[in-house]
Amino acid sequence: MGKEWLRLKYPLVEIHLDRLRENAEYIVKLAQKYGVQIWGVTKVTCGHPDVARTLLDAGIKAISDSRIENIQRMRKAGVDTYYTLIRIPMISEAETVVQCANCSLNSELDVLKALNEAAGKYNTVHDVILMVDLGDLREGIWPSDLMDIVGETLKLNNLRLKGLGTNLTCWGGVLPTEENLGQLVELAKSVEDQYQIQLEIISGGNSSSLPLLREGKMPHGINQLRIGEVIMLGNDTVSHKPFPNTRQDTFILKAEIIELKEKPSHPIGKIGLDAFGKPPFFEDKGIRLRAILGIGKQDVAADGLKPLDPGIEVVGGSSDHIILDLTEAEGSYKVGDIVDFTVGYECLLKAMTSPYVEKVVV
């Protein structure tokens, strides 16, 4: 037996399940009013099983994730639900996908054929939702090619065409509107008419579709949304303000001060590039009280850290250090003290992914 090391306490992320549940319950209720079903998206938490359980307890019908490993993690932990892989499957993972996920989002005929073959091999039927690109230019079938791909998909006997979906506001920043989502509903109607089939799901996007829903402008026929960020962090991804009636303090990141000194705000000497090869910029504010935290850009996005103490400013960071200006902090701090933050989406994604950050369920 090797030596047992003590488990490190910091940095850590607190996952406040009661607060997540409040967000999820509110979004489920809002969507119900318009006949829309919510599938929870757990990818920002790397498929954390307690998070998934909380969403299901709150009335969410199914769980979606972008990584098959995350779906495996939740299944292994005993979270039993209908799972959808929301990143287009790799052909090389097709066999794992049909075994672990009930459904996947798709845009490539070659991938669909690989899934069909894998489903046959494992004697199962795999559900697929075909993604349509309405202009955001991430994944999706071009509308003019849709009819042909639907026709080919219907010939694949081990797949079941569950519906159509779209993804917006991800790459091109294209916002969901009555027009583009209306186009998805129209396409679904043409598919149903041409092939004499019934599509169960018309998936109208991600968190960025919720403002449209809340205004009562979601085109009739959109009956499902895939929601992560609004539930996880309470962010309106369209206005970049808090989403009404949701909480933003669902995840709290805590890191420890390892150095605290008064230093000039402007570096001294000839200035080259920073640790990541970028030219740094400094405003000269004179001598400031600066803290260094034992966490870095390997674990967080510096610009996504929002200190709970409103007087603290995040100045920047390098791989293993985050630098704070505490000059105007409301609290008083010493070396060894813990600083608390709420987090932005990218910051949470990094922190949940980092093996150096403890995850503590509250």
Ligand SMILES: *Cc1c(COP(=O)(O)O)cnc(C)c1O
């Ligand atoms: C990440 C993702 C979602 C969820 O997006 P949020 O903005 O977190 O709600 C939905 N659909 C797909 C395809 C995704 O990749």
